[in-house]
Amino acid sequence: MNAPHKCSATVLPDYHQPLEVRELEVPPVDDGGIIVKIDRATICGTDHHITLGALAPISKTPCILGHEMVGKIEAQGKGREVDVAGTPITTGDRLIWAYSYCGKCYYCAVAHEPTLCTNFTPYGYADSTIHPYVIGGFSQYNYILPGCHVVKVPDEVPSHWASSASCALRTIMHATDRVGGIRPSDTVVVQGSGPVGLYGVVVARAMGAKNVINFGAPDARLQVATAFGADQTCNIETTDNAQRAELIMQMTDGRGADVV
Numbered sequence: 483m484n485a486p487h488k489c490s491a492t493v494l495p496d497y498h499q500p501l502e503v504r505e506l507e508v509p510p511v512d513d514g515g516i517i518v519k520i521d522r523a524t525i526c527g528t529d530h531h532i533t534l535g536a537l538a539p540i541s542k543t544p545c546i547l548g549h550e551m552v553g554k555i556e557a558q559g560k561g562r563e564v565d566v567a568g569t570p571i572t573t574g575d576r577l578i579w580a581y582s583y584c585g586k587c588y589y590c591a592v593a594h595e596p597t598l599c600t601n602f603t604p605y606g607y608a609d610s611t612i613h614p615y616v617i618g619g620f621s622q623y624n625y626i627l628p629g630c631h632v633v634k635v636p637d638e639v640p641s642h643w644a645s646s647a648s649c650a651l652r653t654i655m656h657a658t659d660r661v662g663g664i665r666p667s668d669t670v671v672v673q674g675s676g677p678v679g680l681y682g683v684v685v686a687r688a689m690g691a692k693n694v695i696n697f698g699a700p701d702a703r704l705q706v707a708t709a710f711g712a713d714q715t716c717n718i719e720t721t722d723n724a725q726r727a728e729l730i731m732q733m734t735d736g737r738g739a740d741v742v
């Protein structure tokens with residue numbers, strides 16, 4: 483399969499401006515790079531913030547929004563035979579991938595906080611007039627840079643799950659790490675019922691928490707939280723802080739939550 487030389491992409495021309503469909507160049511694949519056809523892209527709250535300029539000057543315009551996506555391999559550069567787990571990858575396989583970090587700056591090499599890398603190339607808010615142009619999910623094709631870690635999506639995982647997991651689930655896995663993990667005796671309170679919060683419920687449940695409580699809104703989201711394993715939900719639009727604190731105390735014999 484050969485990737486096309488051009489494709490359509492949805493571009494944010496400047497902050498506070500309406501999106502435009504533009505034709506952009508799909509560059510030839512370099513060693514270590516991969517060209518994918520986007521199979522599914524999902525919308526993150528950050529996409530909205532980017533349109534308002536909230537990430538400037540780190541974000542650039544014009545840019546292709548979208549940093550949660552799944553792409554099918556169309557072309558592979560030399561030296562890209564496996565994903566981060568060592569699983570072989572080939573044409574037609576579905577991938578998710580991370581931003582390109584340099585691995586050499588202070589934040590990459592010393593602090594081990596690559597999301598703070600001073601030389602990174604993001605997807606979804608990089609200048610689409612600079613090579614490799616197609617780096618954002620709301621595009622027909624994307625160029626995965628040689629510095630991006632990639633994960634092959636297992637056959638049993640649908641693309642819409644993998645796409646949203648590539649941002650929201652990853653965020654929660656990092657947060658769970660930072661709080662030191664979750665123990666079987668823990669009562670976990672997840673504040674918020676957007677994608678990150680809902681994945682927070684899933685992860686707390688999967689890690690064996692005793693009680694999982696979700697505070698959020700609207701009710702439809704809280705129903706998803708229940709389906710995802712929350713023992714108790716609480717609508718923040720119809721309760722106040724005191725009522726929510728009382729609920730936690732009741733569920734923990736007055737000890738309070740272990741992880742928030």
Ligand SMILES: [Zn+2]
Binds near residue numbers: 526527528649650
């Ligand atoms: Zn995101």
Ligand SMILES: [Zn+2]
Binds near residue numbers: 589601
């Ligand atoms: Zn770096």
